[in-house]
Amino acid sequence: MLNSQPALATALNHRSIRKFKEQPIEKEVFDSIIAAGQMASTSSFLQNVSIIRVSDKAKRTQIRHICANAYQGKLGHHYVENCAEFLVFCADTARHLHFAPDAQIDWTEVLLTGAVDVGIMAQNVLLAAESLGLGGVFIGSLRNGMAELSELLGLPHGVVPIVGMCLGYPDHDPGQRPRLPADVIVSENTYRPAADTDLQAYNETVREYYKNRSNIDLDWATQIRNNLCTEIRPEVLPFVQSKGFAKK
Numbered sequence: 001m002l003n004s005q006p007a008l009a010t011a012l013n014h015r016s017i018r019k020f021k022e023q024p025i026e027k028e029v030f031d032s033i034i035a036a037g038q039m040a041s042t043s044s045f046l047q048n049v050s051i052i053r054v055s056d057k058a059k060r061t062q063i064r065h066i067c068a069n070a071y072q073g074k075l076g077h078h079y080v081e082n083c084a085e086f087l088v089f090c091a092d093t094a095r096h097l098h099f100a101p102d103a104q105i106d107w108t109e110v111l112l113t114g115a116v117d118v119g120i121m122a123q124n125v126l127l128a129a130e131s132l133g134l135g136g137v138f139i140g141s142l143r144n145g146m147a148e149l150s151e152l153l154g155l156p157h158g159v160v161p162i163v164g165m166c167l168g169y170p171d172h173d174p175g176q177r178p179r180l181p182a183d184v185i186v187s188e189n190t191y192r193p194a195a196d197t198d199l200q201a202y203n204e205t206v207r208e209y210y211k212n213r214s215n216i217d218l219d220w221a222t223q224i225r226n227n228l229c230t231e232i233r234p235e236v237l238p239f240v241q242s243k244g245f246a247k248k
């Protein structure tokens with residue numbers, strides 16, 4: 001068993017890493033990280049997640065271009081190409097269809113189940129990686145081109161890509177992003193809407209964070225508007241439907 005940091009300390013130290021050393025991840029370390037993912041809880045023991053390890057440089061470049069659609073064509077996400085390992089986590093019902101060709105994967109619940117399981121497994125992978133001194137970042141931007149990515153990775157019917165992950169040895173320390181206070185996100189027994197004063201205070205905390213980190217004037221409310229007050233990946237529904245999901 002490899003030496004690792006305790007789970008709580010690792011989780012509390014999280015920050016997304018987007019700049020990596022050239023150093024590869026040792027096989028034993030990589031295998032341990034994947035083993036941690038394998039042991040993640042899974043809905044109804046369905047084990048409906050597959051991981052595609054993308055080692056092919058040309059495919060990495062194509063995935064980086066797929067991600068770029070998020071920035072109106074601006075090619076960011078250099079870390080998709082430069083990280084030691086790039087993983088794509090897929091919601092996968094192909095093994096279930098193998099045993100039960102009449103499995104009703106078209107219920108929206110099945111896709112939700114797969115997406116939840118992906119998140120749980122992927123977070124296990126990232127936490128294990130961080131506990132071993134690696135860093136990483138989730139890549140949701142690959143959903144800017146789910147059909148193209150699906151083609152690139154040869155995903156069959158019943159399998160859709162949900163999120164990617166860059167992993168490697170960190171080559172920067174971006175610091176931690178301040179989170180909403182526990183008091184705002186945790187209620188007891190009955191949902192408690194956040195107070196405007198608490199939200200405004202947090203908005204200022206985020207503004208301060210961006211000012212200190214990048215000398216830019218950006219607050220959380222603006223980020224929300226930038227992300228949610230626009231058309232959001234309209235091709236997702238027809239794509240997942242083309243793979244057999246979310247028809248009812």
Ligand SMILES: Cc1cc2nc3c(=O)[nH]c(=O)nc-3n(C[C@H](O)[C@H](O)[C@H](O)COP(=O)(O)O)c2cc1C
Binds near residue numbers: 014138141
């Ligand atoms: C599902 C998911 C998708 C994400 N997609 C991207 C992405 O495409 N590109 C990126 O640079 N960061 C991505 N992130 C990282 C978030 O931006 C980051 O977790 C968030 O800003 C909080 O920062 P922290 O992880 O450093 O605490 C993603 C995170 C999650 C959970």
